[in-house]
Amino acid sequence: MVDERDPDDTLLELGEALATKVSAAVPAWVVRCVEARLSPSVPGRDSIMAQAVVAGERARLEVAGKLRTLLVADVDAQPSTPLAVVRAAVSYPTEVLRRAQVPPGPRDPFVTERFPDDPYGLTPASLQAMDPGLGEPAIAWGAAKAMAHRRRHRGPA
DSSP states (O other): OOOOSOHHHHHHHHHHHHHHHHHHHHHHHHHHHHHHHSOTTOTTHHHHHHHHHHHHHHHHHHHHHHHHHHHHSOGGGOOSOHHHHHHHTTHHHHHHHHHTTOOOOOOOHHHHHHOTTOTTOOOOSSHHHHOGGGHHHHHHHHHHHHHHHHHHHHOOO
8 A cells, every 4th residue: 555645744743743742751851860860868859859840841841842843844944853952951950950069970981072061961862762652753753754855855755
């Protein structure tokens, strides 16, 4: 069976679904990032975690806006990727940890070079690493983007 759907329409539909799922996952990711770097006995832990919840919501709003802008753009006008948008949001848990004076841990030199603004090593390697439920939607969106690009620049498959 041949799929007759327009690849651009498919890309837009999958992009909307991906943006919704990623945006929904961001707050919990921010909280997990902070929680993972805090000692269970750190003074003021409850207050720090409350700050993480607020930071997670701020991150969600930023990521949602940037993702929607990116994913509704024409396939040839998408200067970035959903993962790059999420990676930029690492500033939210980093800010909470810095304010709490949590010392950064040792980092691999390669990671330090690639992500110099991430002293805590929070940058996800993939959307699935941020949230396991994002793996399949991210792959589907990537495949749809490849198909839309191929159709436009190489003709029908």
